[in-house]
Amino acid sequence: MSQAELLRDRRVAPSILAADFARIGSAVEEVMDAGARVIHVDVMDGHFVPPISIGPQIVEGLKGQVDAAGGWLDVHLMIDRPERHVTEFAGAGADSISVHFEATPHVHLAVHKVREDGCRAGVAITPSTPASALAAIAPDIDIALCMTVNPGWGGQPFLPETLPKVTELRGILDDDVAIEVDGGIETHTAGPCADAGARLFVAGSSVFGQPDPAEAYRQLAEAAGAV
Numbered sequence: 001m002s003q004a005e006l007l008r009d010r011r012v013a014p015s016i017l018a019a020d021f022a023r024i025g026s027a028v029e030e031v032m033d034a035g036a037r038v039i040h041v042d043v044m045d046g047h048f049v050p051p052i053s054i055g056p057q058i059v060e061g062l063k064g065q066v067d068a069a070g071g072w073l074d075v076h077l078m079i080d081r082p083e084r085h086v087t088e089f090a091g092a093g094a095d096s097i098s099v100h101f102e103a104t105p106h107v108h109l110a111v112h113k114v115r116e117d118g119c120r121a122g123v124a125i126t127p128s129t130p131a132s133a134l135a136a137i138a139p140d141i142d143i144a145l146c147m148t149v150n151p152g153w154g155g156q157p158f159l160p161e162t163l164p165k166v167t168e169l170r171g172i173l174d175d176d177v178a179i180e181v182d183g184g185i186e187t188h189t190a191g192p193c194a195d196a197g198a199r200l201f202v203a204g205s206s207v208f209g210q211p212d213p214a215e216a217y218r219q220l221a222e223a224a225g226a227v
Contacts, residue, residue, distance in 0.1 A: 007120070007142060007178045010199050010226035012190075012217060013038035013074055015182075016062075017053060018154050018204030027208060028062060032069045034214035035221060039066050040182075040202045043089070045079035048103050049152030056085075056092035063093030072096065074143075074200070076124060076182065078151050079103060083110035090117035098122030098145045098180070101133050111140050122180065126151055127159055131168035141177060143200070144169050148193070149183030154204045158184025163196055170197030190224035201226065 014036050019027040028039055039062065044053040059073055066073050075094040079085060082099040083106060089097055097119045099110045107123060114121040122143030125133055127150055134144055146166055149156035162181075169179050180200035181193045190201050201224045203217075210216035221227070 007176070007199070010194060010201070010224055011038045012036060012201045012203055012207075012221045012224055012226050013040040013180070014207045014213070014217060015040040015042055015154070015202050015204035016058070016208070017042040018208040020208070024058070025062070025065060027213065028065060029069075030214050031207060031217045032066070032071060034217045035227075036217055037069070037071045038074050038200065039071055040204075041073060041075045041094070042204075043075060043077050043079060044152060047080045048100065049078045051152055056088045059089055059092040059094055067093075074098075074180075076122075076145065076202075077103075078124075083113050086110065086113045086119075087117050090114070090119050094119050096120035096122055096143060098124045098143055100124045100126070100151075101129055101137075102126055107137055108140065111137060115140075124151075124182075125165075127162050131165045131172060134169065135172055138173050138177065141173075143178050143180050144173055145180040145182055146198070147183055148181050148185065148189075151183075155209070156184055158186070158189040163192060166193055166196035166198050185220070187219055187223040190220055190226075194224050194226075198224075 046052040072095040120142040124145035182202035
């Protein structure tokens with residue numbers, strides 16, 4: 001299945017940030033065997049957000065496994081001046097790269113860099129950034145990532161005030177642009193996000209933090225109406 005086809009469908013994207021890093025390959029295998037085709041990689045630099053997470057080596061390490069299962073590595077750069085690091089992540093095997101609107105004064109430059117390096121391009125916005133911020137960049141992106149918590153920490157509760165932004169984004173963007181939601185996505189929040197227009201549902205602790213991640217994935221996909 002092509003990335004364009006993946007973007008047209010509703011998909012739950014398990015976030016490896018919440019996985020057991022001692023067995024990350026088997027954790028990814030478990031959710032992909034359950035039906036996941038989008039694996040989300042949260043990259044944090046200790047500047048744009050306080051925590052530090054992972055680098056391109058993890059993307060490179062997962063690339064063959066995810067490709068073999070017909071999947072897609074969705075990289076979310078929560079880092080300052082992301083345009084400086086796009087080439088590293090693209091070279092490591094990212095299929096899509098989302099940069100934060102708030103993290104660079106040159107959003108168009110960053111997006112064009114992602115495209116030049118052969119990846120699908122996304123722009124993420126934090127809860128305090130209005131949906132209208134993406135209007136000017138809308139023709140150049142494949143993904144609009146609406147943070148439904150403040151970025152940086154897993155396990156936060158969903159912020160209900162972000163839900164109208166998803167609806168607003170759906171009105172701003174062409175239908176072929178996928179709206180992605182990230183933060184507090186659980187069985188009771190996925191449905192309302194889907195109804196508002198989201199198609200990609202990032203889930204960390206609600207999948208990998210559960211006793212049976214595969215079953216948690218299946219329940220979340222059902223709640224989201226995802227394939």
